Amino acid sequence: MKFLIFVFLFSILFSNVFTISVKLCLWDIYANYTDLILNTYNNLYGANSNIQLNVESVAVNENMVVSITMYNCDIAMVDPIYIYETEKNIHSITEHIQEAIQSRTANQELYKDLIEDITIKDTVNNEDKIFGLPFFLDFGVLFYNTQLANSAPETWDDLNKISESNHYDMTITQYAGQFTDYKEYYYNFVEAVANFSEDENYTLFGDASKEAIENFLKLFEKDIINEKAWNQSAALMKTNFCSGKVIFMRNWLTYKNDLSLCEGLNFSVAPIPKSKSKNSPTGTLLRGIYLTMTKITSKENVPQVAKAIVDLTSKEFLDALISYPIFSDVTPYLESITDNIGSEYCNRIDCNFYSSIINNLITKPIGRFAKDNYGAIMKDSYEYIKGYYKSKKEITGKTMDDISDYFDDKYIKWTDISAIIISAITGLGILVTLVVFVIVIKNRTALVIRRSSPLFLYIMLVGILISFGSIYTYIGKPTSLICNIRPLILVLAFGLAFLALFIKTFRIKVIFDKSDIKVQDKYLLIYSGSILLVELIIVGLWTFLSKMEPDIIKINSKMHYYACKNTSKLGFYFQLALIVINAIILLYGCYLAVKVKDVYSDYNESKVIGLSIYGIMICMIIQLIISACDNLGISVIFIIQSLMIILSSVILLTFMFIPKFWKLHMTGSSLNPSSHGKSGSQKYPTNNNQNNSYSTKSDKNGYINMQNYDNDYLYNNENMGQRNNYYNSKMNGSSESLDNYYNIPFNNNLQYGSGNSYNYKNNLDSYNNFNY
Numbered sequence: 001m002k003f004l005i006f007v008f009l010f011s012i013l014f015s016n017v018f019t020i021s022v023k024l025c026l027w028d029i030y031a032n033y034t035d036l037i038l039n040t041y042n043n044l045y046g047a048n049s050n051i052q053l054n055v056e057s058v059a060v061n062e063n064m065v066v067s068i069t070m071y072n073c074d075i076a077m078v079d080p081i082y083i084y085e086t087e088k089n090i091h092s093i094t095e096h097i098q099e100a101i102q103s104r105t106a107n108q109e110l111y112k113d114l115i116e117d118i119t120i121k122d123t124v125n126n127e128d129k130i131f132g133l134p135f136f137l138d139f140g141v142l143f144y145n146t147q148l149a150n151s152a153p154e155t156w157d158d159l160n161k162i163s164e165s166n167h168y169d170m171t172i173t174q175y176a177g178q179f180t181d182y183k184e185y186y187y188n189f190v191e192a193v194a195n196f197s198e199d200e201n202y203t204l205f206g207d208a209s210k211e212a213i214e215n216f217l218k219l220f221e222k223d224i225i226n227e228k229a230w231n232q233s234a235a236l237m238k239t240n241f242c243s244g245k246v247i248f249m250r251n252w253l254t255y256k257n258d259l260s261l262c263e264g265l266n267f268s269v270a271p272i273p274k275s276k277s278k279n280s281p282t283g284t285l286l287r288g289i290y291l292t293m294t295k296i297t298s299k300e301n302v303p304q305v306a307k308a309i310v311d312l313t314s315k316e317f318l319d320a321l322i323s324y325p326i327f328s329d330v331t332p333y334l335e336s337i338t339d340n341i342g343s344e345y346c347n348r349i350d351c352n353f354y355s356s357i358i359n360n361l362i363t364k365p366i367g368r369f370a371k372d373n374y375g376a377i378m379k380d381s382y383e384y385i386k387g388y389y390k391s392k393k394e395i396t397g398k399t400m401d402d403i404s405d406y407f408d409d410k411y412i413k414w415t416d417i418s419a420i421i422i423s424a425i426t427g428l429g430i431l432v433t434l435v436v437f438v439i440v441i442k443n444r445t446a447l448v449i450r451r452s453s454p455l456f457l458y459i460m461l462v463g464i465l466i467s468f469g470s471i472y473t474y475i476g477k478p479t480s481l482i483c484n485i486r487p488l489i490l491v492l493a494f495g496l497a498f499l500a501l502f503i504k505t506f507r508i509k510v511i512f513d514k515s516d517i518k519v520q521d522k523y524l525l526i527y528s529g530s531i532l533l534v535e536l537i538i539v540g541l542w543t544f545l546s547k548m549e550p551d552i553i554k555i556n557s558k559m560h561y562y563a564c565k566n567t568s569k570l571g572f573y574f575q576l577a578l579i580v581i582n583a584i585i586l587l588y589g590c591y592l593a594v595k596v597k598d599v600y601s602d603y604n605e606s607k608v609i610g611l612s613i614y615g616i617m618i619c620m621i622i623q624l625i626i627s628a629c630d631n632l633g634i635s636v637i638f639i640i641q642s643l644m645i646i647l648s649s650v651i652l653l654t655f656m657f658i659p660k661f662w663k664l665h666m667t668g669s670s671l672n673p674s675s676h677g678k679s680g681s682q683k684y685p686t687n688n689n690q691n692n693s694y695s696t697k698s699d700k701n702g703y704i705n706m707q708n709y710d711n712d713y714l715y716n717n718e719n720m721g722q723r724n725n726y727y728n729s730k731m732n733g734s735s736e737s738l739d740n741y742y743n744i745p746f747n748n749n750l751q752y753g754s755g756n757s758y759n760y761k762n763n764l765d766s767y768n769n770f771n772y
Contacts, residue, residue: 020304021052024291024312025064025073029254030136031057032326040320041312051308065089068294074305075312078292080117080366081183083131084375087120091293092129096306100133100314114288114332116367126567132292133313134332139253139357140191140285142272145265148172148247152270154282156215159248159273163224168247175219176229176237177250179389182382184234188250190365191285192216195274204369205404211275213385213403214395221392230389241267252287257328271357284357285365288332334358369407372554380557381406402558409552410561410634411477418635419475422642429468429646436657437461439664448663452656455521456500460656463497464649471642483548483564487539487578494582495532497652501612502585503528505592512596531585538577546571561634579624586620589613615651619644 026034034055041053056073058064064076065086083090105112114134122129144152148168153159163174178184189212190204196215197208219225232240234251241249242262250272259267271282291309293302311317318331322345330337330349337354340346371377381403388395412419440461444454470489473482506527507519542548551565566572593613623644626637 019050019052020301021054022074022305022308023072024053024055024075025071026055026057026077027061028057028059029258030077036321036324036326037312040317044317044320045311049308051304053308065292065294068296072296073294074297075291075309076294077135078132078290079183080288080290081186083118083120087131089295090131091295091297091302092131093293093302093306093309094128094130096303097130097133097310100310101130108333110334110363111332113363113367116364117288118290119367120370121372132290133309134288135291135313136289137330137332138287138289140187140250140272140287141253142270143241143249143251143259143267144270145241145244145247146268147244147266152248152268153273155276156273157276159224160222163222171245173226173229173240173246174224175248176232176241176246177225178234178237179225179230180233182379185382186378187285187287187365191272191283191362194283194285194362195272195278198278198280204407205400209403210395210400213388217389217392217395220389254329269353281360283360283362285362287365330354371409371552371560373557373560376557377406405558412475412634412638414475416635418639422471422639423475425646426468426471426642429649430465433461433464433468433649433653436653439661440657443664446664448660452660453504453521456504456524459496460500460652463493463495463500464652467493467497467645467649471645474638474642478550478562478564480547480549483550484543486564487542487548491535491539491578495535497649498585498589498616499528499531501652501656502589502592505589505596505613508596509592535578535581538574542571542574546574555631559631559633586613586617590617612651612655616648619648619651
């Protein structure tokens with residue numbers, strides 16, 4: 001007996017210790033449901049739950065999640081539009097409700113849409129945070145006073161006609177919508193835009209948006225929406241409608257029960273007006289009313305309170321509420337309507353009206369547009385457009401551009417003026433590069449081209465073409481494919497164009513330093529190819545282990561745009577490795593350019609190579625700085641980055657090819673070894689006038705140029721014999737051999753016509769005297 005008493009007392013003590021007191025706060029409009037909800041919960045779950053539920057109503061709806069310590073609500077009823085402003089006060093219950101969501105969304109698309117409205121995407125942790133479950137449904141409708149209007153307007157034009165044909169008292173508000181607060185205005189705006197558009201994928205900044213804003217502006221201009229209507233909240237508007245001071249009122253269907261209690265008021269309900277050009281039926285905006293968990297609940301109690309939310313929002317619980325005559329709302333399970341046509345519940349709530357709108361619902365008014373910082377976006381955009389409504393300014397293209405800055409995640413579109421101009425310049429650059437390519441190939445045997453190693457010129461031109469082409473990957477909405485192609489293209493462009501330039505400079509330094517490093521073409525290809533291969537391996541690992549994905553960069557409520565970002569920290573290290581490698585190559589290239597700047601110019605391209613390297617380095621530094629400045633905006637970043645890529649390519653084309661083409665133009669084919677036979681064919685342009693007159697200016701220039709060339713040649717061979725001999729020995733088999741450059745026969749007296757070439761080894765003393 002004592003044992004039984006002990007067990008009984010222990011069970012009582014245990015239940016008291018582990019019972020959690022939970023306070024559920026309802027909006028005051030649902031105050032008559034407090035006892036119903038409490039009793040139904042205790043009947044269904046009380047015996048098997050350690051939750052001691054208390055239900056109260058709160059006068060100011062949003063205060064229960066804004067001032068959580070004032071009301072001490074564990075579970076609060078909330079409009080999802082408040083989530084973005086009060087997220088810090090609400091627990092995410094994602095992990096505790098997954099099973100319930102999966103079962104409830106299995107066969108009901110509407111429930112998925114409702115969940116999307118209460119979800120915030122956490123881009124930092126790459127997860128969705130769900131803050132509640134839908135409890136009731138509410139609908140945006142048009143209430144109208146049947147004593148002042150015989151029927152509801154089907155379109156906005158009908159509303160204007162009604163206003164023009166009736167002379168209402170100035171104290172009467174003809175149309176009242178919610179405009180006094182950004183949260184209330186937002187629903188009106190989305191609803192209006194949807195009813196000006198035939199496209200289900202409408203935006204808040206397109207043509208339909210412009211029409212909706214202009215429509216509201218006309219209503220303000222004509223005083224159909226007056227100052228009184230502007231300053232009324234939804235609750236105050238309901239009071240004025242009840243007193244007969246409002247003819248048409250856009251409000252929530254939830255207020256229908258309250259309005260039915262208004263003494264002497266006769267009213268009816270209709271869908272809101274639509275555009276007269278809209279062929280499909282009017283869409284009715286749907287919002288969910290959710291149960292959320294505030295941070296009054298301690299973390300250790302979150303699982304139990306989340307379980308209570310799951311129970312309170314279950315079909316079992318809500319179907320139980322439906323059976324009571326006092327209940328006159330709609331649950332998130334629409335089959336409660338479709339399966340109960342003709343029932344007492346349907347007669348109570350007028351299922352015929354719901355059936356008329358249920359197939360044309362405007363769902364996800366928040367979820368379809370939501371993004372990080374969305375609360376600030378809604379608030380700031382409202383403040384911006386309110387200035388137009390208040391001042392009755394004209395809505396222009398710039399107005400819509402400004403509005404699009406709030407709601408549109410920007411990227412460079414092909415139709416943007418900046419994209420068109422940059423694309424045209426890039427296309428011209430590609431065309432010029434192709435022309436240069438053809439000229440180089442056509443004149444590949446010319447001495448001025450052979451000096452520069454045609455193979456490396458080809459590689460450089462391919463790199464320049466890829467560099468120009470890379471600009472097009474920055475136009476259009478970025479995709480996963482584009483984000484991962486960009487690094488590959490840039491590495492190839494830099495590797496082929498700059499490494500070819502770098503390796504040519506490296507060869508010049510090796511030759512004139514008399515190093516033992518082999519610098520024939522095949523070895524240079526191995527050197528540059530090895531560097532490029534390392535970079536390609538890094539890009540491959542980057543793509544495989546931590547590929548880049550398109551993401552939204554958020555600067556403020558008006559500046560948020562697409563960019564490619566690493567999906568993990570590992571990607572940052574791969575990116576950093578490429579930057580470091582290329583920075584080292586650039587710096588070493590500058591060092592080489594300095595070292596060879598004084599080398600005799602007929603034997604190399606040191607000066608133009610140096611200028612090219614300096615120019616490219618400056619462009620790359622600017623581009624790196626700009627890429628780190630997110631707050632400049634997508635258009636500015638695109639223009640500057642594109643111009644730096646274009647300028648780098650133009651620098652290479654200008655310094656590396658224009659001088660060669662000028663020499664080709666001035667000397668024609670006279671520098672082509674094939675034009676000199678063993679017997680010594682004529683080397684200079686024809687001069688038939690021994691009195692220093694020439695048939696053309698170009699003949700004169702060419703003749704003088706070649707005379708200078710030979711004088712230079714004889715002088716330098718006299719004073720640089722050993723270096724030239726060393727150069728030839730190093731370059732054996734290379735396209736840059738001096739034997740190839742100067743394969744012109746001389747006799748022993750340095751006269752043309754002999755088959756014996758000049759012996760470079762006869763001038764060692766002169767070589768030493770000139771400090772070579």
